Amino acid sequence: GAGVSQSPSNKVTEKGKDVELRCDPISGHTALYWYRQRLGQGLEFLIYFQGNSAPDKSGLPSDRFSAERTGESVSTLTIQRTQQEDSAVYLCASSLDTGGRSPLHFGNGTRLTVT
Amino acid sequence: GENVEQHPSTLSVQEGDSAVIKCTYSDSASNYFPWYKQELGKRPQLIIDIRSNVGEKKDQRIAVTLNKTAKHFSLHITETQPEDSAVYFCAGNSGYSTLTFGKGTMLLVSP
Numbered sequence: 332g333a334g335v336s337q338s339p340s341n342k343v344t345e346k347g348k349d350v351e352l353r354c355d356p357i358s359g360h361t362a363l364y365w366y367r368q369r370l371g372q373g374l375e376f377l378i379y380f381q382g383n384s385a386p387d388k389s390g391l392p393s394d395r396f397s398a399e400r401t402g403e404s405v406s407t408l409t410i411q412r413t414q415q416e417d418s419a420v421y422l423c424a425s426s427l428d429t430g431g432r433s434p435l436h437f438g439n440g441t442r443l444t445v446t
Numbered sequence: 447g448e449n450v451e452q453h454p455s456t457l458s459v460q461e462g463d464s465a466v467i468k469c470t471y472s473d474s475a476s477n478y479f480p481w482y483k484q485e486l487g488k489r490p491q492l493i494i495d496i497r498s499n500v501g502e503k504k505d506q507r508i509a510v511t512l513n514k515t516a517k518h519f520s521l522h523i524t525e526t527q528p529e530d531s532a533v534y535f536c537a538g539n540s541g542y543s544t545l546t547f548g549k550g551t552m553l554l555v556s557p
Contacts, residue, residue, distance in 0.1 A: 364544070373549040374490070374535060387544060422489065431539025432478045437489040 335438035337423050343444045344413055352408040352441045356425030363406050364435060365398055366422045374422070380406060381430075413445045448473040448540025452548025460556055465526050467551045469536035470518040476538040479519050480545070481510060485532045493534075494521070526555045 336355040344350050356363050365377040376390035380400040391397070395413075400406040410417055420442050424435040449472040459465050471479075480495035496503045496510045496519065503510050507526075512519040519538075523530055536548045 374547040376544060376546070379544045431545045434480055434492045434495060435482075435490075435545060437491070439489050 335423055335425050335436050337421075337438035337441050339441060340439060341442045341444075343446060346415060346445055347412055349409065349411045350413055350443065352410075352421050352423075352443070354406045354408070354423030354425075354438060356404070356406070356423070357436055359403070359427070360425035360436070361403055361428050362426045362433075363400055364424045364426075365406070365408050366424065367392075367419045368422055368440070369419045377408070377421075410443075413443075415445045418443055418445045448476055448538050448546040450536060450538050450546050450548045452536050452551055454551060455549065456552045456554070458554045458556065459526050461526060461528060463526055465523045465530070465553055465555075467521045467534055467536070467553070468518060469520070469538075469548050470516075471538040471546075472517070473538065473540050474514075474517065476540065478539045478545075479510070479512060480537050481521050482535045482537070482547075483532045484535065484550075490535060523553075526553075528555050528557050531555045 338353045361382045363380040367375040378398045379387040395411045398408045420440040422437050422440045424437045426433040426435050452469045477498035481493050482490035483493045484490040494505050494508050494510050496512050501512055507524045509522045531554050533550045533552050535550050537545045540546045
């Protein structure tokens, strides 16, 4: 594809429900990142997948958050038992190589609203 | 890990003026520093980047300078236009792994 694709673009869910967000990176990009952006705030790092190495999960805010990636393809971010403070835009980005040495290409994000 | 500080948090200028946004970083091993522009409701997009082997890079009205000794880098926008209004984020790579972002600068360019 031409860019990073995220789905759904918008998600409204009730407090306590689980949600799954999907990211389809640019083909051939080894590195994949998830960020959270609350309204009017900066980019909060969540998790980083770097090829076949173990992911860097140091940014996940609680054990309700988890993410998976199969090889160098699609990634899913799962939030269990959603809370209102989880409401935010979740941005996925991919880059050609690991090590933070290449530009990140962001998707359009998933806007999550927890009611 | 890397810590990136960005100033100011908001910047208002008149059209045609210059704008400067500054960032400092903590990890002396960092060697890649990109800048992203995020317009309201849109995704961040790369506007310019610099690697540690150069001190300055220009692209039309945009330039970035890097001082490795002082561990700071700056974004310079000349002849600002209303369409430059956006949030700008700096970033540095931390320990050759992830990119750490600054908290962002909201730039407002008044006609």
